[in-house]
Amino acid sequence: xxxxxxxxxALHDPTTDDxxxxxxxxxxxxxxxxxxxxxxxxGRELPVDDAWIGESLxxxxxxxxxxxxxxxxxxxxxxxxxxxxxxxALVASCCVLAADAVDATLTTVEGLTGGGGLSDxxxxxxEQGAVQCGFCIPGMIVAVTDLLDRSPAAxxxxxxxxxxxxxxxxxxxxxxxxxxxxxxxxxxxxRA
Amino acid sequence: MSAIARPADLPEAFDALDAxxxxxxxxxxxxxxxxVNFGHRRPPAVVSLRRLPELQGYxxxxxxxxxxxxxxxxxxxxxxxxxxxxxxAAARTVGSPQMRNAATIGGNLGTASPAGDGLPVLxxxxxxxxxxxxxxxxxxxxxxxxxxVKRTVLRPGEIITRVRVPRLAGPQEFLKVGTRNAMVISIxxxxxxxxxxxxxxxxGLGSVAPTPVRAPDAESYIAGQIDWDALSAPPDAVARxxxxxxxxxRPISDHRGTAxxxxxxxxxxxxxxxxxxxx
Numbered sequence: 001x002x003x004x005x006x007x008x009x010a011l012h013d014p015t016t017d018d019x020x021x022x023x024x025x026x027x028x029x030x031x032x033x034x035x036x037x038x039x040x041x042x043g044r045e046l047p048v049d050d051a052w053i054g055e056s057l058x059x060x061x062x063x064x065x066x067x068x069x070x071x072x073x074x075x076x077x078x079x080x081x082x083x084x085x086x087x088x089a090l091v092a093s094c095c096v097l098a099a100d101a102v103d104a105t106l107t108t109v110e111g112l113t114g115g116g117g118l119s120d121x122x123x124x125x126x127e128q129g130a131v132q133c134g135f136c137i138p139g140m141i142v143a144v145t146d147l148l149d150r151s152p153a154a155x156x157x158x159x160x161x162x163x164x165x166x167x168x169x170x171x172x173x174x175x176x177x178x179x180x181x182x183x184x185x186x187x188x189x190x191r192a
Numbered sequence: 193m194s195a196i197a198r199p200a201d202l203p204e205a206f207d208a209l210d211a212x213x214x215x216x217x218x219x220x221x222x223x224x225x226x227x228v229n230f231g232h233r234r235p236p237a238v239v240s241l242r243r244l245p246e247l248q249g250y251x252x253x254x255x256x257x258x259x260x261x262x263x264x265x266x267x268x269x270x271x272x273x274x275x276x277x278x279x280x281a282a283a284r285t286v287g288s289p290q291m292r293n294a295a296t297i298g299g300n301l302g303t304a305s306p307a308g309d310g311l312p313v314l315x316x317x318x319x320x321x322x323x324x325x326x327x328x329x330x331x332x333x334x335x336x337x338x339x340x341v342k343r344t345v346l347r348p349g350e351i352i353t354r355v356r357v358p359r360l361a362g363p364q365e366f367l368k369v370g371t372r373n374a375m376v377i378s379i380x381x382x383x384x385x386x387x388x389x390x391x392x393x394x395x396g397l398g399s400v401a402p403t404p405v406r407a408p409d410a411e412s413y414i415a416g417q418i419d420w421d422a423l424s425a426p427p428d429a430v431a432r433x434x435x436x437x438x439x440x441x442r443p444i445s446d447h448r449g450t451a452x453x454x455x456x457x458x459x460x461x462x463x464x465x466x467x468x469x470x471x
Contacts, residue, residue: 033195033236053195054228054235075229077222077291078375089266089293095225096294097218099196100240143289164374165288 035099041065042111053099058082060098061108069109069138080166083139084108090146092165109138112145120186121145124179132170140166144180152187156180197239202246202351205239206326209349212237217351219262219299222291246324246353247298256359261298261352265310268297276357278316278364278383282309285368288375298352304338304403311338311404313366313383314357316396322354329353338403362386363423363469367461368398369449379449380458382437384465391420393466399448400441400458407462410436414466424471434463 032052038045039060046065056075061067061084071081075094082093085107093108112119118126121144131137140163147154147162154162159180160173168176197208197215209215215237218224227233241247247262250272257275259268265283269292273280286292286300286309300310301321313319314334321337323330326349334355337344346352365384370376381398393414395407410433417429425433443454 031234031236035194035196053238056225056229076226077287080288080290083290086294090290091294092222092288092290094229095220095222095291097196097221097225097228097238097240100198100218100221100238100242102198161374162289165290 037099037102039065039098039101039106040104041067041106042108048098051098053097055098056094057084057086057096057098057101057106058093061093067108067110071135071138073135077165078167079136079139080143080163081136081139083142083166085142085146090143107142109142112141119145120183121148121179124182124186125176128175128179128182130171130175130179136166136168136170140168140176144176144183148180148183148187152184154184195237197237198243199239199241200243202244202324202353205241205244205351206349208239209351210326212239213348215239217241217302219296219302220264220291220294221299222287222295223299223303223305241298241351244351247296247351254359257357259297259355259357261301261354262296263298265292265295265297265300275359276313276317276364278366278385279310279313279357281364281366282313282368282381282383285309285366285376285378285381291375297355301334301337301352301355302344302346304340304342304344306341306402306404307377307399308404309368309378309381309398312381312396312398313385314355314396315404315406316383316385316394317357317360318394319355319357321352322356323347323350324353325350331356335404335406341402360385360387360390362388365465365468367465369457369461377448380443380454380461382458382461382465384462384469386423386469388420388423391415391418393418393469395437395462395465397437397441397458397462400443400454405441407437407440410434410440410462418470422471423469425466430463430466430470433466434459437462 034050035053036049073079073081077092077095084093087104143163143166199205199208216235218238218240247260249260251258265286269283300308319334320331363386368381369379378399380400383396385394414433418425438455438459443451445451
């Protein structure tokens with residue numbers, strides 16, 4: 001961590017006291033206006049009470065709403081590990097103001113299966129060995145699910161572009177591409 | 193009002209700004225949230241613009257495309273490539289798919305970063321931005337709208353509502369230098385637009401000055417060298433164009449690249465863009 005508070009370390013230690021508080025966000029004292037609102041997450045209306053208005057959707061999901069599937073890494077929209085669907089569009093939840101996500105339909109990785117079990121995309125990742133350290137995988141799963149739902153016949157190039165905002169430092173992406181092909185084939189077979 | 197306002201239309205947004213003149217205007221949030229996440233900005237209040245119907249959609253006219261400030265780069269990339277090829281090409285290089293789904297053309301203008309990928313295209317196209325206030329609206333050329341690093345002529349109480357981009361008949365290129373293909377903040381970028389009817393070449397350059405800039409000497413020079421019927425130019429004139437573009441910029445050295453590298457790189461991509469545009 002740099003000593004200069006003006007310089008941010010993308011992979012900062014969230015417990016570092018860099019004036020942003022224990023979770024990387026300011027404590028709600030001093031000049032931190034609060035708001036109370038409802039978020040629609042995975043089909044449920046969840047209240048958020050007295051939250052600082054500057055909190056990201058990622059922070060609120062993880063720290064206030066008990067939805068830790070979306071991962072926190074870069075906090076600057078570079079890594080994709082916090083990807084969620086907002087009104088059907090793939091977005092980085094770290095770059096969404098939670099207090100403005102009111103009246104949007106939000107789907108996190110927890111909401112892809114409708115409770116329990118694995119989705120076909122998740123199962124294919126497991127079967128293809130696409131999960132190594134696993135940190136990027138929730139965001140990757142949301143991105144691949146989004147692509148296959150929107151564009152069932154997407155080419156591999158389109159797939160690679162679709163996950164260009166999801167960084168994986170373990171796999172080299174080969175197994176992730178294989179999992180994509182497996183789901184595509186399974187869904188095509190199911191339609192046939 | 194509470195610290196966050198979610199107006200449903202433009203008049204409500206003006207009311208919210210009247211109540212909280214210190215509020216930050218929020219569009220896609222992809223720049224704003226990074227600053228907030230890293231503790232560089234602590235908004236006293238926020239007025240969200242994403243529900244304003246006045247900022248949505250686009251209209252394709254015979255001479256220009258009128259784009260709502262709330263239109264995302266994803267929409268521009270996917271739906272306006274035929275009418276505005278360079279802007280759509282620039283859109284494809286804005287962040288990741290996640291960023292392009294949220295980030296808007298109005299937000300790109302409001303942030304006014306020297307590295308904003310859309311801005312060189314808009315400057316080259318002589319696009320104009322419509323600013324609405326309680327007392328009416330005014331239209332400002334994008335080149336005059338951005339006055340410095342993250343500085344614009346937007347007045348308190350004003351909101352960017354539309355961006356009007358002239359349609360030009362002729363080849364267009366957008367080239368960007370970064371550390372990889374996907375998802376980089378540009379080290380430098382260039383948008384080259386050929387107007388066959390008006391017999392002009394326009395080039396807009398990003399990340400090489402505090403604001404997006406044109407290269408007027410290079411533009412007028414090459415316009416006089418091109419055989420407009422064949423749309424060709426002698427190789428030494430193309431090379432000279434690149435030198436004149438290089439001479440028009442005043443880049444800085446930062447963590448993304450040195451001034452010398454940027455000068456050289458912008459010369460190379462300007463030359464390449466012209467080569468690709470000519471027969």
